Amino acid sequence: MDDSRLRFLGDGIRRVRDARVTVVGAGGTGSHIVQQLAHLGLQAIILIDPDTLDPSNINRVVLSHAGFVGKPKTLIPTKRLRKLNTDIVPISESLESADAIAALQSSDLCFGAVDHFGTRHLIEYFARMALVPVIDVGTQIVPSFDKGARKTGATSAGGQVVTSIPGEACFWCMGFLSDGLLTRERTRYADGDAQFEQQVISMNGILASQAVTNMLALFAGFVGPAGLTRYISYNALTQQMGAHPNLIGLNVDDCTHYDVISAGWAAR
Amino acid sequence: MMRADLLRAPIMGGERLGVALSRYASRYTQDTMVLVQYIGLPLTAYSASGSAPISFETRWLMKMAQDAARKNAGIFLVHLHEHRGKPWFSPIDMETNRTIVQPLALIDQTSPTGALVLSLDDAAAVVGRSDGLVAISVRQVATT
Numbered sequence: 001m002d003d004s005r006l007r008f009l010g011d012g013i014r015r016v017r018d019a020r021v022t023v024v025g026a027g028g029t030g031s032h033i034v035q036q037l038a039h040l041g042l043q044a045i046i047l048i049d050p051d052t053l054d055p056s057n058i059n060r061v062v063l064s065h066a067g068f069v070g071k072p073k074t075l076i077p078t079k080r081l082r083k084l085n086t087d088i089v090p091i092s093e094s095l096e097s098a099d100a101i102a103a104l105q106s107s108d109l110c111f112g113a114v115d116h117f118g119t120r121h122l123i124e125y126f127a128r129m130a131l132v133p134v135i136d137v138g139t140q141i142v143p144s145f146d147k148g149a150r151k152t153g154a155t156s157a158g159g160q161v162v163t164s165i166p167g168e169a170c171f172w173c174m175g176f177l178s179d180g181l182l183t184r185e186r187t188r189y190a191d192g193d194a195q196f197e198q199q200v201i202s203m204n205g206i207l208a209s210q211a212v213t214n215m216l217a218l219f220a221g222f223v224g225p226a227g228l229t230r231y232i233s234y235n236a237l238t239q240q241m242g243a244h245p246n247l248i249g250l251n252v253d254d255c256t257h258y259d260v261i262s263a264g265w266a267a268r
Numbered sequence: 269m270m271r272a273d274l275l276r277a278p279i280m281g282g283e284r285l286g287v288a289l290s291r292y293a294s295r296y297t298q299d300t301m302v303l304v305q306y307i308g309l310p311l312t313a314y315s316a317s318g319s320a321p322i323s324f325e326t327r328w329l330m331k332m333a334q335d336a337a338r339k340n341a342g343i344f345l346v347h348l349h350e351h352r353g354k355p356w357f358s359p360i361d362m363e364t365n366r367t368i369v370q371p372l373a374l375i376d377q378t379s380p381t382g383a384l385v386l387s388l389d390d391a392a393a394v395v396g397r398s399d400g401l402v403a404i405s406v407r408q409v410a411t412t
Binding site: 126131260 | 289290291292293294295296297299300301302304305339340341407409410
């Protein structure tokens with residue numbers, strides 16, 4: 001691979017390529033992330049997603065086409081990016097399967113590219129046990145309706161990139177996760193209210209790209225003197241990206257929910 | 269933090285030592301271990317006798333292993349070689365690993381027990397298994 005345009009990363013590019021990275025979610029954002037990791041030349045990418053491709057996914061799952069409908073989403077980049085010489089290991093199982101947990105916990109970093117906050121909690125929980133950093137990406141579009149109940153626009157549209165580093169502020173510390181949020185989500189899904197959530201490939205791409213850039217910050221030190229912003233929020237309607245207000249007054253160097261000393265599996 | 273402690277002035281002309289508490293990542297992931305806490309050996313743990321550059325009271329290490337077990341953890345014996353690049357255990361280190369670390373690993377196999385050697389910018393480790401010491405790769409968690 002010709003790295004003449006990556007010289008600004010110095011030796012960091014070697015650390016990036018040596019890393020074993022897990023991506024949970026092979027959908028709208030996860031597919032962008034895997035594509036970028038493969039182009040960066042990562043040697044080992046593990047992709048976890050139990051879902052198969054639905055025709056409604058094709059407008060946002062990068063590299064997908066009608067020929068993949070009904071097939072595991074994890075197979076799409078595995079087949080389409082083969083010539084980039086990256087070893088993409090597909091795990092077409094739930095995150096709670098033994099194979100998925102083992103893969104995540106033996107990684108140097110995990111990307112969360114999932115829809116549910118409950119799954120985000122699980123990713124961080126398993127990752128913190130093994131002291132694995134997590135970069136989570138998510139987008140939300142709240143549609144507005146006209147009198148005929150047709151969707152005509154959005155009252156809000158955006159998303160976030162949240163970085164969780166063992167020993168430092170977690171999703172809960174940053175107010176990204178809360179008991180109330182998880183309870184509301186369970187209620188919404190039980191009511192069948194969460195179907196047909198809105199997504200668009202362009203917003204997914206912006207946030208996935210920021211997530212991969214955060215990885216470069218962690219592995220290659222590609223970050224300014226102020227350090228990595230742990231909770232980045234994006235507003236697509238005002239075209240602005242910046243630090244989430246929850247970070248104001250928060251000591252990101254500490255975590256009150258996951259103690260490093262308690263990490264790992266207590267077998268007894 | 270480990271390097272900063274181990275780089276302090278030598279004790280009795282020998283290398284400083286520490287212990288890192290260790291656990292398997294999960295019941296599914298016993299190939300991955302985490303080091304969760306570092307404890308430098310206190311002055312009283314070092315011994316003036318012995319011919320090896322690393323001289324310490326093994327009963328002190330036994331005590332640390334017992335304390336770790338109470339925290340559902342094993343221990344990794346840690347020391348530092350003051351150079352850059354990939355470190356490895358010296359013949360004397362390996363003798364210590366075979367005669368002290370490996371037997372400790374066999375006493376309690378519910379948590380990993382091994383030895384970690386740091387250089388100024390890298391690390392290497394062995395873990396005790398029932399059939400001997402096995403080299404494992406070491407990764408430092410990304411930091412900001």
